[in-house]
Amino acid sequence: MRPIKVTAKFKIKDGNLEAFKAIIPEMIREVMDHDPGTLVYEWYLNEDLMECVVWEVYKDSDAIMAHTGNVGAYLDQLLNMSNASLEIYGSPSRELLDVTEGLNIRVYPFIDGM
Numbered sequence: 485m486r487p488i489k490v491t492a493k494f495k496i497k498d499g500n501l502e503a504f505k506a507i508i509p510e511m512i513r514e515v516m517d518h519d520p521g522t523l524v525y526e527w528y529l530n531e532d533l534m535e536c537v538v539w540e541v542y543k544d545s546d547a548i549m550a551h552t553g554n555v556g557a558y559l560d561q562l563l564n565m566s567n568a569s570l571e572i573y574g575s576p577s578r579e580l581l582d583v584t585e586g587l588n589i590r591v592y593p594f595i596d597g598m
Contacts, residue, residue, distance in 0.1 A: 485544055485575075486574055486575070486594055487523060487541050487542060487543060487544070487574065488541070488542045488543075488544060488545060488547075488548060488572060488573065488574035488575070488576060489539075489540065489541050489542075489572070489573040489574060490538075490539075490540040490541075490542065490548065490570060490571065490572050490573070491537060491538070491539060491540070491570070491571040491573075492537070492538040492540065492568065492569075492570050493535065493536070493537050493538075493568065493569045493570075493571075494535065494536040494537075494538075494562060494565075494566035494567070494568050495534065495535050495566055495567045495568075496533075496534050496535065496536060496565060496566045497565055497566055497567070500565035500566065501533055501534075503561075503565060504536065504562060504565050504566065505529075507558050507561055507562060508527050510558060511555050511558045511559075512525065512527075514554055514555050514558070515551065515554070515555065518550075518554045519547070519550060519551045519554055520547075521542055521543040521544065521546065521547025521548075521550060521551070522540065522541075522542055522543075522547060522551055523541040523542060523543060524539060524540060524541035525538070525539075525540050526538065526539045526540075536566070544577075545576050545577035545579065545580040546577075548576070548580055549579070549580060549583065552583075568588065569588045569589070569590075570584075570587065570588065570589040570590070571589070571590050571591075571592065572589060572590070572591045572592065573592045573594070574592075574593070574594050575593055575594055576591060
């Protein structure tokens with residue numbers, strides 16, 4: 485089974501940049517301590533400091549669900565400070581799709597590659 489890749493995009497609402505950035509190290513620490521199925525977890529901030537992109541790679545759908553459970557409280561805070569969208573690349577499980585239904589998510593199933 486191929487890993488699942490995720491791109492999370494947050495458009496930070498005015499006046500929330502510092503509070504948003506303060507949560508990032510806490511989330512990274514949580515992932516390092518409790519998410520063995522998270523293979524890549526990198527945060528990027530654009531030039532005007534209003535859009536943040538998180539590039540993530542997970543072992544499988546179960547690892548994404550575990551991650552979401554581990555960082556859920558932080559994620560709720562970020563969602564209150566931003567408008568978010570998510571792209572999933574790969575073959576997420578039916579269970580993962582069911583629990584994320586209604587969120588702003590686009591799924592791109594794997595076709596071919598090396």
